[in-house]
Amino acid sequence: MSSATPTESAAEPTPDPARYVYAITSSDHPLRLDGLRTVGGGAGSFGTVVHGGLAAVVSPAPPQLRPKRRDLVAHQELQERLMADGAVLPMRFGMLAPDDAAVRTALEQKGEEYTRRLTELQGTTEFNLKAARAQEDLLREVLDESNEARRLNERTRDGNGTYEERVALGEVVARQVDARQRLLADQVVEQLSGLARAKVEAAPAQDDFLNVSFLVERARAHEFTEAGRRLARDYGEAYDFRLRGPLPPYSFAA
Incomplete structure (x- = not known):
């Protein structure tokens, strides 16, 4: 690979987008998210960050997060959908992470605690x-x-x-x-x-x-x-x- 000349600029890597974090579940949770709106609008753009036996449900963070009614409803509806299929650790409205790597780090560092909590909340x-x-x-x-x-x-x-x-x-x-x-x-x-x-x-x-x-x-x-x-x-x-x-x-x- 050649270095950039003075008249050229080296291409910078595109940073991972900030993430809105909804909940933590087990990695084998069904995650039936079809038809739900994300916080900030749009549909079908949910994702998961997985580490070991845990998964965090995320979506792109809205540029200006405000507690609008439609976003509060979207947040709540996702929690209810997840709860219908298994244990969930719901995040309160407004939880943000700088990128997927930060979410994965949290799952790694607090994995035992999250797993214990999921077990305690099963069926509740x-x-x-x-x-x-x-x-x-x-x-x-x-x-x-x-x-x-x-x-x-x-x-x-x-x-x-x-x-x-x-x-x-x-x-x-x-x-x-x-x-x-x-x-x-x-x-x-x-x-x-x-x-x-x-x-x-x-x-x-x-x-x-x-x-x-x-x-x-x-x-x-x-x-x-x-x-x-x-x-x-x-x-x-x-x-x-x-x-x-x-x-x-x-x-x-x-």
Whole structure:
């Protein structure tokens, strides 16, 4: 091979494209991906990166990745298709790798961990439960059952009482609300934990007192759903229970 002359430029190798990573499966997974859209648009451009007994499902990374609804749906539909045929470690939306080599390196370095996780998640699905309680109902309970809160409320009613008493009332109510919501969360989780292999609790947002994910055997998915519905009925209209599932086991893949 001759070197390039000053008037010529040597051809540079084309770099591998960046990859969007959807999930990790066993290398013998059926991977029925026909008819699915990739994140970023297009069809039929899925690929796999294989190392040993593991395979990562990938596609070309979109140039500008944004959590658009169509892309979130595409990501979720692929996870559900994979789950229908076997265990899967679903990546959360937005997982990128610089190229196939980086994906292969991850499979090599974390192969034992990924294989163990796939074994643990075989035949399972995830359910997520969020719950809130009407603030009026909770405050009424606090005033009914806390002598201190009731006394301070009576002294500060209709704008009466001192500034210090109004501050003290706010602090007492806040403590009582927090304690009661934590107790409620523990009670709800305990009632459902017997139907699950594992659970992961996350910080609740806004008015919720609970945000928990359960790892449930698929064979018990209907039983778990019915238990969630009974729970909502038993607690009554002052409570808002939102149960989502079956879902890919995102909370248990890491």
